[in-house]
Amino acid sequence: MPARTAEPGRRTHDSAGVATVWAIAWIFALVMLGGIGLALGFAVSRQHQLDAAADLTALSAAARLQDGRDFCAAAAEVARANHVELVDCHRRSQDVVIAVRARIALPFGLGGWVSAQARAGPS
Numbered sequence: 001m002p003a004r005t006a007e008p009g010r011r012t013h014d015s016a017g018v019a020t021v022w023a024i025a026w027i028f029a030l031v032m033l034g035g036i037g038l039a040l041g042f043a044v045s046r047q048h049q050l051d052a053a054a055d056l057t058a059l060s061a062a063a064r065l066q067d068g069r070d071f072c073a074a075a076a077e078v079a080r081a082n083h084v085e086l087v088d089c090h091r092r093s094q095d096v097v098i099a100v101r102a103r104i105a106l107p108f109g110l111g112g113w114v115s116a117q118a119r120a121g122p123s
Helices: 018-066 071-081
Strands: 085-092 095-105 111-120
Touching: 018 071, 018 085, 018 095, 018 111, 071 085, 071 095, 085 111
Parallel strands: none
Antiparallel strands: 085 095, 095 111
């Protein structure tokens, strides 16, 4: 096929390669959406783990409180075992209220802290 030559002063409109550009753009968009979905799923999963650790920490502290022992020391021990940081531990009436937090590292250099609170006591 001979090469196309344009007449002087007239532009030719060649659409060769446009589909490739669109395909690359769509692939990039889908990969980015997948990455965002993955990061969001990881963050939600970590929050659920932290909620469970907070519940367990509060339950162990409440059990120690019923025995008359140092409930905050028990809470700190269980928090460390669950790889979370105990932020607050106090008694409210017969209940123990705790707050924990954990660092979260997400893809793309994102991250931060997630936190949870729990309360436990006699029923």
